[in-house]
Amino acid sequence: MTERLSGHTELIGLMATPIRHSLSPTMHNEAFAKLGLDYAYLAFEVGNEQLEDGIKAIRALGMRGSNISMPNKQVVLNYLDKLSPAAEMVGAVNTIVNDDGVLTGHITDGTGYMSGLKQANVDIIGKKMTICGAGGAATAICIQAAIDGVKELAIFNRQDEFFKNAERTVAMINEKTDCQATLYDLADQDSLRLEIASSAIFTNATGVGMKPLQDQSLITDPTMLRSDLVVADVVYVPSETKLLTLAKEQGCQTVNGLGMMLWQGAAAFELWTGKEMPVEYIRELLFKN
Ligand code: NAD
Numbered sequence: 001m002t003e004r005l006s007g008h009t010e011l012i013g014l015m016a017t018p019i020r021h022s023l024s025p026t027m028h029n030e031a032f033a034k035l036g037l038d039y040a041y042l043a044f045e046v047g048n049e050q051l052e053d054g055i056k057a058i059r060a061l062g063m064r065g066s067n068i069s070m071p072n073k074q075v076v077l078n079y080l081d082k083l084s085p086a087a088e089m090v091g092a093v094n095t096i097v098n099d100d101g102v103l104t105g106h107i108t109d110g111t112g113y114m115s116g117l118k119q120a121n122v123d124i125i126g127k128k129m130t131i132c133g134a135g136g137a138a139t140a141i142c143i144q145a146a147i148d149g150v151k152e153l154a155i156f157n158r159q160d161e162f163f164k165n166a167e168r169t170v171a172m173i174n175e176k177t178d179c180q181a182t183l184y185d186l187a188d189q190d191s192l193r194l195e196i197a198s199s200a201i202f203t204n205a206t207g208v209g210m211k212p213l214q215d216q217s218l219i220t221d222p223t224m225l226r227s228d229l230v231v232a233d234v235v236y237v238p239s240e241t242k243l244l245t246l247a248k249e250q251g252c253q254t255v256n257g258l259g260m261m262l263w264q265g266a267a268a269f270e271l272w273t274g275k276e277m278p279v280e281y282i283r284e285l286l287f288k289n
Contacts, residue, residue: 004032010039011061012272015046015054016069023286024067027265030285031277039064039273048075055079058098064272065097068105073136080105089143089172092136095268108267109137109260110144113234115267116259119279122201122230128152130195132186132218133205134166137234137260141205142169146179153181154195156188157206186218193224201230209233209241217242227251236261258287 014024020043028041046054051072056079058066068076073092077083080096082104087093093105117124129150131138134157142153153173157166166183173181184191196202202225208216225231231247236257244254266277 004038005040006038008038010064012039012041012064013054013058013066014041014043014069015051015066015072016043017045017047017071019043019045019069022069023261024265027262027282027286028269031269031282032273034278034281035273035275037273037275047071051075052079055096055103058096058103059101063098065095065103067268068094068096070136076105079103086110086140086144086147089147089176090140091168092140094264095271097271106268106271107140107144108264108271109140110142110147111267112262112264113137113141113232113260114144114148115263116257117201117230117232117255119259119263120253120255122232122253122255124201124230125149126151127200128154128195128198129201129203130154130156130192130199131203131205132156132208133203133234134162134169135206138205139165139169141203141234142173142181146173146177146181150179152199153179154184154191154199155181156184156186156192156195158186189221193221196224196229197226199229201232203232203234204241204243205234207235209243210235210237214238215242217246219243219246222246222250225250225252230255233257234260258283 025041025043032039076093080103084106087105087107090107095106097104170181170183208218229252231252232255233241234257235241247254266279269277
């Protein structure tokens with residue numbers, strides 16, 4: 001590392017809290033080193049209260065940019081100069097690029113999800129997806145899928161504080177894209193069965209399947225899954241959620257959330273550096289077991 005850093009090294013940040021557990025600094029610094037790029041990536045414990053100063057620091061220090069994570073992904077919109085079309089539709093930002101003092105906010109979670117599917121040879125363009133979730137991950141995925149040309153989205157969520165997010169997402173998609181989106185209460189299991197039956201892919205974009213809900217799956221009846229359905233999960237720890245185990249037993253192709261995680265990072269990496277992240281190298285390095 002000391003051999004790599006110089007007076008010319010450009011800084012990229014990650015502003016979130018809590019953040020010390022994040023794999024992003026390792027992922028990006030290893031990728032910079034592998035490609036011989038003169039950047040350094042550091043995590044900063046920054047919450048909503050410090051965020052405005054943090055964003056000002058990007059300009060003041062001439063940083064190349066930053067990742068933004070919870071709880072700052074929506075609040076940060078107040079402090080940026082421009083937004084990508086997807087970030088504007090999602091209403092959230094996870095990546096900032098500083099071009100000579102002009103800060104543009106992007107959201108790469110949705111492109112990360114779509115690239116992860118592509119990498120797994122799953123093509124959902126022109127097809128229908130049923131998806132559970134209405135939080136940050138689900139919103140980014142639904143908006144990007146609609147922008148990229150997914151034909152139909154059936155979105156299910158329980159009646160909690162996230163349900164109104166999904167109402168906004170559905171309205172936005174139906175107004176601004178050619179995709180047809182419909183929202184259902186997750187309690188409506190008959191509709192869930194019917195929508196999955198006419199979908200090419202089912203995606204879990206909730207935390208169900210991850211600790212502390214690792215013993216749960218939003219699909220409990222295996223007859224809802226057929227062997228030519230792709231089943232995807234945004235969760236990647238554990239690498240095989242209860243949903244994916246159930247889907248495998250039904251003969252479905254499964255995709256976990258690791259691809260989304262790696263490719264959202266790769267998309268940000270490319271926005272900052274103009275170079276492709278060596279994704280397979282990073283996957284081997286960080287997730288070989
Ligand atoms: P969030 O808090 O914004 O949203 C949580 C969502 O889960 C909501 O839709 C909520 O209604 C739903 N939910 C929670 N508990 C539920 C339950 N018991 N039953 C039914 N629905 C329930 O969270 P988020 O940021 O959208 O993250 C969701 C999941 O996606 C997490 O597991 C997170 O780790 C994962 N994630 C993965 C990636 C990746 O790169 N693979 C990126 C972001 C998030």
